[in-house]
Structures are given as structure tokens and as C-alpha cells.
Amino acid sequence: MPSLTRRELLAVAGLAVLGLSAPSARATPVDPKALNELEESLQGSLLRPGSPDYAALATPRNLRFAATMPEAVVLCAGTEDVAATVAWANKTQTPFAIRGGGHNYADASSSRGIVLATRMMNVATVEGTTLRSQAGVRNADLAKLLPQGGTGRLLLPGGNCPAVGVVGLTLGGGIGPNARWAGLTADRLRKVTMVTADGSVVTAGDTENPDLFWALRGGAGGNYWVVTDLEYELVEVPVNRAVTALITAAGRDAALAATMAFQKVLADNGRQVSGTLRLGHAGGDVEIRIRMQALATEAEAHDMLAPLLSVPGVDAALTERPWWDVYAWYTTAPTPSYSFWDRSLFAEDYLNEDVVARAIEVVRRFPANGDSERRGAMGLYGWVGEAVTDIAPGDTAYIHRSAKVLVEMSAGWATPAQSMWPDTPIPPDIRDWEQNLWEVLLPQSTGRSYQNFPDPLLGDWARSYYGDNLARLQVVKAAWDPRCLFTHPQGIPLPG
Ligand SMILES: Cc1cc2nc3c(=O)[nH]c(=O)nc-3n(C[C@H](O)[C@H](O)[C@H](O)COP(=O)(O)OP(=O)(O)OC[C@H]3O[C@@H](n4cnc5c(N)ncnc54)[C@H](O)[C@@H]3O)c2cc1C
Numbered sequence: 001m002p003s004l005t006r007r008e009l010l011a012v013a014g015l016a017v018l019g020l021s022a023p024s025a026r027a028t029p030v031d032p033k034a035l036n037e038l039e040e041s042l043q044g045s046l047l048r049p050g051s052p053d054y055a056a057l058a059t060p061r062n063l064r065f066a067a068t069m070p071e072a073v074v075l076c077a078g079t080e081d082v083a084a085t086v087a088w089a090n091k092t093q094t095p096f097a098i099r100g101g102g103h104n105y106a107d108a109s110s111s112r113g114i115v116l117a118t119r120m121m122n123v124a125t126v127e128g129t130t131l132r133s134q135a136g137v138r139n140a141d142l143a144k145l146l147p148q149g150g151t152g153r154l155l156l157p158g159g160n161c162p163a164v165g166v167v168g169l170t171l172g173g174g175i176g177p178n179a180r181w182a183g184l185t186a187d188r189l190r191k192v193t194m195v196t197a198d199g200s201v202v203t204a205g206d207t208e209n210p211d212l213f214w215a216l217r218g219g220a221g222g223n224y225w226v227v228t229d230l231e232y233e234l235v236e237v238p239v240n241r242a243v244t245a246l247i248t249a250a251g252r253d254a255a256l257a258a259t260m261a262f263q264k265v266l267a268d269n270g271r272q273v274s275g276t277l278r279l280g281h282a283g284g285d286v287e288i289r290i291r292m293q294a295l296a297t298e299a300e301a302h303d304m305l306a307p308l309l310s311v312p313g314v315d316a317a318l319t320e321r322p323w324w325d326v327y328a329w330y331t332t333a334p335t336p337s338y339s340f341w342d343r344s345l346f347a348e349d350y351l352n353e354d355v356v357a358r359a360i361e362v363v364r365r366f367p368a369n370g371d372s373e374r375r376g377a378m379g380l381y382g383w384v385g386e387a388v389t390d391i392a393p394g395d396t397a398y399i400h401r402s403a404k405v406l407v408e409m410s411a412g413w414a415t416p417a418q419s420m421w422p423d424t425p426i427p428p429d430i431r432d433w434e435q436n437l438w439e440v441l442l443p444q445s446t447g448r449s450y451q452n453f454p455d456p457l458l459g460d461w462a463r464s465y466y467g468d469n470l471a472r473l474q475v476v477k478a479a480w481d482p483r484c485l486f487t488h489p490q491g492i493p494l495p496g
Contacts, residue, residue, distance in 0.1 A: 044077035065107035100165025106454040108488040153237035157182035172452030180386040181271040186217035191231035218398025243301035254313035263350035280377040281366035345445035346403035367429040373414035399467035
């Protein structure tokens with residue numbers, strides 16, 4: 001059995017507190033005899049409602065969708081189990097979803113049929129500059145492996161949430177604190193092994209099945225196959241030490257000045273600096289929290305960040321640290337699951353002052369209604385651009401190469417026990433609020449959204465995630481999964 005993270009334990013505990021251990025109604029009953037046959041063919045295990053770990057492995061991160069619970073979780077031990085499960089689902093016409101770290105925003109890794117879980121497939125090794133990873137590996141596993149594995153300063157650039165799965169992260173692109181100098185997680189991918197819709201085990205790389213390899217880098221998870229193994233080329237960190245900066249401020253004026261200064265620091269310092277800014281609602285006003293990393297000495301970082309440090313009212317802490325301490329500092333602590341609706345927009349220019357001022361006004365008016373569990377924020381990710389632009393938009397399926405920032409609009413709220421089953425709707429006032437923020441930001445954006453932050457309410461989602469690469473992705477879909485075995489509400493459609 002895999003050991004569970006704190007978040008997963010909290011999710012299980014939450015379900016237990018609510019008196020819930022199994023779905024009350026299922027749309028797609030699975031033939032118990034067929035399920036038994038599948039179970040007997042596995043080296044791993046099959047978890048039914050009520051069995052230990054079922055709730056933890058079946059519950060999605062976004063509790064809005066916690067009603068979508070499967071008849072069983074198939075905990076695959078390896079490629080053979082994956083192939084057997086895919087063949088079984090094909091034969092029995094059972095709907096299924098693939099689950100890695102379970103962090104999909106929009107329920108794409110949940111199913112009322114079965115969930116094919118890769119959590120047990122969690123071995124990763126490093127040999128020279130090559131990282132080999134099974135599909136169930138998460139960021140936290142890599143964080144343990146890389147610094148302590150005798151690998152010096154070799155890194156796989158990735159995100160900063162420990163529980164996110166490496167396959168989901170990579171297939172959608174993979175942005176993080178190091179993307180501006182090291183590129184996307186997907187850019188380090190060299191070889192992938194997967195089980196395709198007809199049950200074959202197929203490998204893709206630059207010269208082997210290059211169409212698949214193209215689609216794997218940005219085409220997002222759950223669309224064509226089940227990835228079982230990945231191979232990456234690690235990149236050498238160019239410094240022994242680097243600087244972390246935590247900068248906070250409260251109030252409209254400071255937030256506006258600091259947001260503009262944050263973008264200036266990114267614009268002026270190229271690959272050496274990256275960071276994120278969170279503009280959050282705070283008691284009728286706004287507050288900002290900026291986290292930055294500079295590949296520089298502390299003195300150099302002070303110069304680089306000077307426009308930000310000179311904003312009246314900001315508090316700043318700059319610390320020079322050994323490289324792996326910087327890496328650890330940037331890794332967030334796991335947080336309990338909750339209900340949320342997040343949207344995103346890429347922008348090819350830094351946001352102008354008028355747009356930022358209007359966004360601040362919207363965030364200030366977030367309908368918290370005195371409920372401390374409601375939270376609304378705008379995130380500005382300076383984790384794009386620079387090295388991400390070294391690859392052309394058509395060279396991989398990831399289209400958003402020329403973006404300078406990614407904006408995320410986030411709203412979260414507590415999930416009341418009585419509405420956990422079925423799916424909880426977005427509270428109407430939160431929906432209006434987020435729509436307002438969207439309308440402020442849309443004109444300065446490319447109109448495209450990040451496929452790794454999928455938005456179930458996005459209108460033309462396929463074009464938003466994939467732009468001009470959509471048609472080629474559809475050709476790959478038709479060639480490798482013509483009967484749409486792998487599908488979810490925002491799955492790549494067949495051409496025509
Ligand atoms: C708290 C949080 C922090 C995040 N931080 C970042 C970040 O820093 N940078 C960033 O780029 N993104 C980030 N994300 C987004 C994240 O990268 C995506 O949601 C990613 O797809 C999650 O992968 P997962 O395996 O955890 O999720 P899952 O829900 O398990 O999977 C995501 C998708 O991939 C599919 N999939 C999973 N395993 C496989 C497989 N073996 N073969 C084929 N398809 C598969 C699933 O069916 C689903 O469609 C974050 C998300 C959250 C919730």
C-alpha cells in the first residue's frame with residue numbers, strides 16, 4: 001500500500017467525519033463478476049468502497065467533485081496491470097479515469113466506473129543526467145531523490161506542490177520557479193512508455209513515434225493513453241547558492257505599486273529571476289504576497305529587486321541560501337482539500353497599470369460574507385517566458401510559449417456536508433465575482449488558458465488550451481484512440 005500524505009489523510013478523515021465512505025448513488029454500476037475477474041488478474045490490488053485507502057485514493061483534490069466516486073480503484077503495480085485494466089475496460093465498456101496525484105482542477109481523473117491509479121508505481125532513479133520515473137511519482141518523491149541521490153545540482157524543473165503527480169504536470173507543460181532558466185518540465189522529457197487504447201505497450205521519443213512524443217508535451221493527461229514510465233534529461237543548476245525573497249504589503253496603493261514593480265523586476269532580469277505574486281482579499285481590502293528566487297548573490301539580488309523593495313509599505317526578507325534550501329523554500333506545504341474554481345489566462349505583455357488597478361478593485365470586493373473559509377485571489381505567475389520561448393509553439397503541443405505572465409483567478413469555499421453528494425455548485429456570488437475578474441483581465445490576455453489549470457466552465461476550452469496545435473492533436477487522437485476510449489469532459493475531440 002502507498003503511504004498517504006497528510007492531505008490524503010485529512011480527506012479521508014473529512015469523509016469519515018461527514019459519515020461518508022461510499023457514494024450514495026452511482027450512475028454506472030459495474031458487473032461485480034467482471035470486477036472480480038479484473039481483481040484476480042492484478043499484481044496490485046482493487047479497492048472497493050469501504051476498503052482501507054479507498055476514500056483517500058478515490059477522492060479528488062477539488063472537493064466540489066467529491067461525489068464522483070468510482071465502483072473501485074485499481075491500484076496498478078506496473079505496466080502489466082495497466083494493460084490488463086485498459087483491456088478489461090475496453091472489453092466490459094466500463095468508463096474509467098486515470099489518476100496520478102489527483103490534482104486535476106476539473107474532475108478529469110474521477111469516474112463513476114473505475115479509477116486506474118498509478119500511486120503504487122512510484123520508483124524513480126537517477127543515472128548520470130537521466131531521471132527515470134514511473135507514472136505514480138509525485139513532486140515530493142523527486143524532491144527527496146534529487147538532492148540526496150548524489151546528483152549534485154541536477155534538477156528536473158517542475159512545480160512547487162509536493163503532491164502533484166509528475167505525469168499530469170509534464171503532459172500539460174509544467175511551470176515552476178525554474179522554468180525561466182530551465183524551461184518546462186515537458187521540455188526535459190526524452191522518452192515515454194505508455195499503454196495505448198488497443199492495450200499495446202508503446203514507446204515514444206524524438207525518433208520513435210514522434211507524433212506521440214509531440215503530443216505528450218502539452219497535450220495534457222487522460223487523452224490518448226496511460227503513461228507508465230518517463231525518462232527526462234536533468235539540467236544542471238548554474239549556481240551553488242541563490243536568493244529567496246518574500247515580500248508582503250497590504251492595501252490598494254501598495255498592492256498596485258508592488259504589482260507593477262514585480263513585473264518590472266521580471267522584465268529587467270531575464271532568466272535570473274522568477275516569482276509569483278498573490279493578490280488576495282483581506283477583510284474588505286487587499287494584501288499581496290510575492291515569492292521570488294534570484295540566481296544571484298544577496299547584494300546582486302538587492303539591486304535586481306530594487307524597484308520592488310522601494311515601494312512604500314512593503315515588508316521584504318531576502319535570504320541567500322544553498323541551492324537545495326532555495327528549492328525546499330519554494331516547495332509549498334500540502335494543504336487540505338477544499339472546493340474551488342480556478343481559471344487562468346496567459347498574457348504576452350505584462351499587465352498594464354489600468355488592468356491591475358481594476359483587478360485590485362474586484363479582488364477587494366470578493367464576497368467573503370464574513371466566512372473565513374471563503375477565499376478569493378488573483379495569482380500572477382512569473383514562471384513563464386525566457387527559456388520557455390527557446391522552443392517554438394508548434395514544436396511541441398504546448399502552445400503558450402510567448403506568454404510573459406500567467407494569471408490565475410481563484411476562489412475557494414468550504415464544502416457543506418449536506419451538499420457533498422452530489423457535486424457542489426459554485427456559489428452564485430463567487431461565480432459573479434470570478435466572472436468580473438475574468439472580464440477585467442481578458443482584453444490584455446491571449447485569451448488562452450493553461451491546460452494544467454483546466455476550467456470546467458471554459459467555453460471554447462479546446463482552442464484555449466491548445467490554440468493552433470489543436471488540429472494536430474486531433475490527428476494524433478484519431479490515429480491512436482479512434483474510439484475515444486480515453487475521454488473526459490474536456491478530452492481532445494476527434495477531428496471533424
Ligand atoms: C495545489 C496545486 C498546485 C499546483 N502547482 C502547479 C505548479 O506549480 N505548476 C504546474 O504546472 N501545475 C501545477 N498544478 C497543476 C497540476 O500540474 C495539474 O493539475 C496536473 O495535471 C496534476 O497532475 P496529477 O497527477 O496530480 O493529477 P491527476 O488528477 O491525477 O491527473 C491529471 C490529468 O492527467 C491524467 N493522468 C494522470 N496520470 C496519467 C497517466 N499515467 N497517463 C495518462 N494520463 C494521466 C488524469 O487522467 C488527468 O486528466 C497544481 C495543481 C494544484 C491543485
